[in-house]
Amino acid sequence: MSHQQHVVQPSDDIEYDPLPLNQEHHQDTLYNQPPSPGPASPSHFSANFPNPSDDRISLPLAGGLPPGAGQPQPRFLGAALYDDSTPRPRDSYASSQRTYVGATSDANSSVYALNYGGTTTPDARHSFAGTYRDDPQETYYGEQVPIGSLSQSHGKYLGDKRATYAAPRAKSKRKVIIWAVIGSLALLVAGVVLALYFTVWKKKGGSASDSSTPGAAKPSGTPQAVAVTGGDGSKVLTEDGTQFTYSNPFGGYWYWDENDPFNSGAQAQSWTPRLNETFQYGTDRIYGVNLGGWLVCxxxxxxxxxxxYLSNPTPPVDEWTLSQAMAADTANGGLQTILETHYKTFITEQDFAAIAGAGLNFVRIPLPYWAIEVRDNEPFLAGTCWKYFLKAIQWARKYGLRINLDFHALPGSQNGWNHSGKLGTVNVLNGPMGMANVQRSLEYIRILAEFISQPHIRDVVEIFGITNEPQGPVIGQENLQRYYLEAYTYVRAASGTGQGNGPYTSFHEGFLGLTKWANYLPGADRAALDTHPYLAFGTQSAATMDTYANTPCTAWGAEINASMAAFGLTAAGEWSNAVTDCGLWVNGVNLGTRYEGNYTGSTTARIGSCQPWNDWQSYSTAMKGQLETFAKASMDALQNWFFWTWKIGNSTVYGTVMAPEWSYQLGLQEGWMPTDPRSAMGACKNANPFSGPLSAWQTGGSGAGQIPASVTASYAWPPTLISNAGAATLLPSYTPTGTVPTLSAPTFTGTGSASGSLTSPGNGWQNPSDTAGAMVAIASCSYLDPWIGSANPPSPLCSGAKRDIPEPVITPAPSA
Structure with a gap:
């Protein structure tokens, strides 16, 4: 069906206020195909279109938009226009969406189209003319369907357009020039005001607040004209009133406006999609870093x-015993004061800015179950670290970073290691409390999934690692697979299926190997596999660092390629530069090292002294180069990765970092980490690296969520047997009759006056249809300590009527 279009003529002389684009740049990029993506610029587009990321129009980063535009590129810039018959790459790079829509879509309401009547290219005039959609009562080519009724997004942004840009009016060319001069003078005055603010008023002790802390108030006297965005070299004002200079040589920019607190227009780097754009997993690479030691100590x-507390009769070795020691330390304020001081200072907003400036686009944040609640005698500080995870979401949004939420510590411990909360035994899907603890863990996964699936969170928290490093050999692969499917079902129940609806569900391979997970859950919507390839904890060697130059390539490259093809998205959730287990407490407090032959419980011979490895101040130029070579080889072999960790804190005993190969931050400062992670591409000379794309169903496209019934039947929940305990029906279990502890959202001091802005923080629960209660104890039943280890179950288990957990049932796949 053809449509007649009115071709704008020069005599029309109807103009809107011009969109603040770099017109000279635009003329160069609009009619010439941008270069195809190279190794340093992975494509964000489909295979049919080249990547314009390096030639994208540069919008002003501060002061250049009309008041109310709200972000470096206005929220209301629609998708690009193109002829009905010939789709083309983005004709308007200013658009914030990477979609391709027909000329009959109301998504074509690009403000840019208003200004294109004066082009000297007739073809462009013809293709744009008549397709601009603004008036909600306008109809599509005589179809008498009001545009305002066609989509929620159109009406949502219409107010922003009308508030920001003046109504159309006839202007003479002379008036245009006059108003352009006036506008330039106004921008100059605004720049002077901002300069005075940062150089005069701020030095006199003024402050501003972007507070994400509930109840925080904005200090009186704060100027209203505060910059809300900026690029490399711009000044950033933090919530405590301090300033720092943003350093990002990769074209990234920050954005924060307390009147628009859920704006997702920031960009970490020019090659990384903005938060309001689609990250093409399998094509765009994850360059990530962990924030270890922050919210899980x-x-x-x-x-x-x-x-x-090392001189205590029982020195703390994990967060359980550390919490007890801090609680007794009333002289220094006790648990709440001491631990919250750590949360406030160990990782700050400046770290997030620096991570973006280092060329990284993801952060993996370990979070413990006590972010939600504790029970009985569990000594952890409950709930406080959640406030700082909310800050992390805000800071990640501000600097264009995405988050992988890593559920790092489960009740009872999923691996018995110190970072699971308590050093000792495995009590999830293992031992007499294995069933009860996994029920409780699934409850917390459900709560977290509901929170991060909310519209204002899901564009920042894009991956949910549902369990960190479960001990697969202890739990058993079958039960681990059953548990993963049940957790996946909880995540999809919270968010639904399809790209953009909630996070990827990430499964750790459980130390069973990637090959054991090939073809697991075919049809699963946005499932990812996590592996932690460390050399440090294997057989120790006296080999020098230069001999490891190609080790990651041969050890990991082919396996990752195979898993990307056989399973889907596969990422290294943790890895480091360490090739030995040297470093203060790398194995645990006072447990020694394999390298020096004094590791507790080990009989391995001494290899040598750890002093040369730990004494980073004495690293030679050659050693630093060898470390960088190893880092690049690891990055290239792993393809999608999260280094462990961003920061190793100083030891108060030694006065410095004592595990240097584990700190990305220190490596950047001292010159053994690449300043641009893209420089690692090709380090392994891999002839066949996985280049994508992933299958459509693996990324939320066609067929997503359609797991065959035969597959779900083979992984029915609950399990029949629990490792080292016996029949699940004879073990303590919980019942879903409690009150769900939903997670709180941040509050902001802004007015939310930007028309069309998303300002509601939500209620922490995305799916109102999920009304099941929380897993709690049954009054008539007996329970053991959740961290018990080996023991016989209570006998009798319950008084009165026999209490059995349900028999295994087929878990239905989420509906598409």
């Missing part, structure tokens, strides 16, 4: 927390 990541 690990001895070797944050030794200063543990060192004050």
């Amino acid at each position: 690990e001895p070797f990541s944050a030794p200063a927390l543990f060192e004050p």
